[in-house]
Amino acid sequence: MDRMLYTAMSGAKHSMDQQSVVSNNLANVSTTGFRAQLDAVRAVPIQGEARLDSRTHAVTTTPGTDYSQGPIESTGRALDVAMQDDAWMAVQAEDGTETYTRRGDLQIDSDGILLNVGRPVIGDGGPINVPQGSEVFIGADGTISAIPEGVGPEALVNVGRIKLVTPEPGELNRSEDGLFRAPDNEEGEPGALAANEDAKLTSGVLEGSNVSAVDAMVSMIDVARRYDMQMKVISSADENAQRANGMLSLQG
Numbered sequence: 001m002d003r004m005l006y007t008a009m010s011g012a013k014h015s016m017d018q019q020s021v022v023s024n025n026l027a028n029v030s031t032t033g034f035r036a037q038l039d040a041v042r043a044v045p046i047q048g049e050a051r052l053d054s055r056t057h058a059v060t061t062t063p064g065t066d067y068s069q070g071p072i073e074s075t076g077r078a079l080d081v082a083m084q085d086d087a088w089m090a091v092q093a094e095d096g097t098e099t100y101t102r103r104g105d106l107q108i109d110s111d112g113i114l115l116n117v118g119r120p121v122i123g124d125g126g127p128i129n130v131p132q133g134s135e136v137f138i139g140a141d142g143t144i145s146a147i148p149e150g151v152g153p154e155a156l157v158n159v160g161r162i163k164l165v166t167p168e169p170g171e172l173n174r175s176e177d178g179l180f181r182a183p184d185n186e187e188g189e190p191g192a193l194a195a196n197e198d199a200k201l202t203s204g205v206l207e208g209s210n211v212s213a214v215d216a217m218v219s220m221i222d223v224a225r226r227y228d229m230q231m232k233v234i235s236s237a238d239e240n241a242q243r244a245n246g247m248l249s250l251q252g
Helices: 002-027 213-251
Strands: 037-045 056-065 072-074 081-083 088-092 098-101 106-108 114-116 135-138 143-147 157-161 201-203 205-207
Touching: 002 037, 002 213, 081 088, 135 201
Parallel strands: 081 205
Antiparallel strands: 037 056, 072 205, 081 201, 088 098, 106 114, 135 143, 143 157
């Protein structure tokens, strides 16, 4: 009887964990540059002194990310960019480390710092500073040019270049803040990828989330039904145990 309970309990827990992953993906169906999370389950033996080799439970993991490209939408905004192919943009996280994102809706703050959702965009020498009030252009190689306010096109100057990297498949790790990070270096410190001079981007467009709302809704319904099934198994196991106890009490 306990084997049935272990199986149903671990299955129900896996369904709840999977539901959280699906819900997170669905919540970000309209988030620019979002990459869907993938979930998996593996069997793990029960630990402890009184464990039985025949008892295992399921553990849910998020082993990877769907790196397929999202839909491209034209916006016409000069500060909207979409990375081409396998390119990623380098941004500075709150802890000062270098992280990477595919989100390309950029802004300029009151100090002239180029930001990506409040995080400084990293250039050749650190965060990129743009002259206040200038007209900004972003080239295909990430070069940022600006025309200062009150002057003509002949005053066009380069103010920096966005750092673009092309990581190897599976090289980046998703963090809880939604950004992606390179593996730690030999000293155990946060790593940083080298810039790829051949990486390209497109300005005036944005890459949308690669989450399919229809697929996510179907997955959510499927997970909810499997959870209900596991709970019914637990209820059946409890009823069988009560009946068995009743029969033993009558015999006694």
